[in-house]
Amino acid sequence: MGFVRQNGLVYYQFDIFPPAVVHGVFTRLGGVSPVPWASLNLGGNLGDTRENIIENRRRIFEVVNRKVETIFDVWQVHSDIVVCTDQPRPLDTPHSRADAILTQNPNVTLFMRFADCVPIFLYDPENNVVGLVHAGWKGTLAAVTYKAIEVMRTKYGSVPSNILAAIGPSIGPDHYVVGPEVIEGVKQTFQEDSEALLIQRNGRTYFDLWQANTLWLSKAGVAQVEIAGLCTACDTHHWYSHRGEAGRTGRFGALIALNS
Template sequence: MPIVEKNGLRFFSFESFPEDEVVQGIYSRQGGVSPRPWASLNLGGLNGDSRENVIENRRRIFESVDRPVESLFDVWQVHSVDVICTDQPRPLDTPHRKADAIATDHAEITLFMRFADCVPVFFYEPEKKVVAMAHAGWQGTVKNIVAQTVRAMQARYACKVENIYAGIGPSIGPDHYEVGVDVADRIKAVLEERTGEVLRSQHGRFKLDLWKTNQILLEKAGVRHIEIAGICTACHIEDWYSHRAEQGNTGRFGAILALKADGNR
């Protein structure tokens, strides 16, 4: 089942990612210690919640999948197209590097990112045993962060694009994501003849389908295996943080992705 419950936490997992090879989870907002308006499993450290709450919430997430917090590798997400490939965790007392996609082929590393409407995109290449994760808001989407991630997996790990599995996680859906002409024009420049599949015009504004846009960009990059969660964060603020639906007064949900060590499969 895509929604898993463990240790009082609920998280989404992609069915196409093999359970015996990959540790994964995109966590709902339930089961943490943060008070309102961040209630309760907030992983965002820059929105007013206390550091102690965020650290405890992070501990609970890692504990739920039996991963040590010290295995974490995360970045300062800045809506870029920068990809960091890592062979070691980020020491918890060191500053974050800026990037919006991360990748590894080391089973002792747990990739970790934070979201609240932007699209979590997971990647897994089973032959080379590589996992990656990308953060795709509208800026990252039009800059084609997903294709940049694929290229990094190919360049660093010799991944075969036809072997890559991609998952598009819970994020704001096409019925709730309104954008202006400037964003619409940038989408048109990227998708050209396929723009009509992702943009709907409405009284001088547009509704944008980030799920379909990233699916098309993944397909253009050569990815054949794509799973879409189809869960709208703005529709379900009881389960997910939504920057749009909650007018910015909200938290961030966490996402983790890691390889299972051979002995744990």
Template structure:
């Protein structure tokens, strides 16, 4: 089963990654935050008490056997910039602005927050590298997964055929209506491939983030891909969804670390 529980926390784990990697995408269950962020809110910029967010983050790290001070996270900006985390982020320093983060250091725990966008986890078992990318419609359009694969190749010497990727819980195509300007940009960028990324129903257009990123991963040479197929907007008992909850909600988190 992809869902697991530990100390009241409920989280999703990919089957595709080896036991050399600690990895989890946490649901909203098992935290201390009140409504509308109930309860495991991990986002510090959505109006929740920072003390609650900090307590939730510590709870997540401890549940996975990771030291809270091992964290390296980023400030998401819907781009394709990469942070190569050689060490934990000094907690007295602000997070760098980026949407991709990698490490080959077992003493670093990568951490990223989401509210409908796609968490995409990476592992190269040969080079012993892990990473997390953040892909909303804008990052998907800009090619964040292609940038991530190229970053693994250029920085660590990874062969795309060795890379394992997991596309995590996020808003599904049935709930992700987009406007004509987004449709036009995808059609211009991806040509006929956009037909697999977009759906039209009753005169409205919907974007499939899972298909869009799967296609781009395959084009980058990554064949080992697992798609969770879990829609955040469909399962509000488990997930925060910025769109389904009209912005009044929290953020769930993805954590990844190499086993020492």
């Protein structure tokens, strides 16, 4: 489907998901935050005001016709922790720490924040399960995507070959330069597959997070995968990019839910 423009917001949707799945990756356009977070900043602890973030969040929930009170989000810590929920997170309660969230409840909207890391959307049409994963290099090496599929299988009875997956806008292999720590981690984790994931160019090494997480999905048994192919560092007009903006930036939001 690509970009959708509605009520002043611009968000990205995937073709792979049917109308039964409410989802979107929201660009940075259409919010109230000032520079350097301009304008639809959804991240906390970055210097922007809480009032701006709350208003921006209200706007994205309104545009997909979901109540803010249905939100379930977590404190993202670059881990392999998967959390399952059957209820929203009360807005006045602390966040759990995790980097993958799953639900079967249509009254829950899963929500995460990004600025280069990979958003991965999951949907099991047979058991009505949706999921959202946050995978930076640490989470990717920790196999958070693979572990999310395993939890779908063991807790909800999902058959991996039935699961639909989508990889959202994030830093692409053309921009993600990595150093010795990451290079060694990729080699240890992916073994013979690491050569295809570490791209050598002009004396630098680039890590392909899109293919690395596609590989985890494949290893878990997921064959139906759509990749947006949109690099956040290439397009800071639409996306926040930690690398592309030298750390002075906001966070864009991604959400997924089951239509009730």
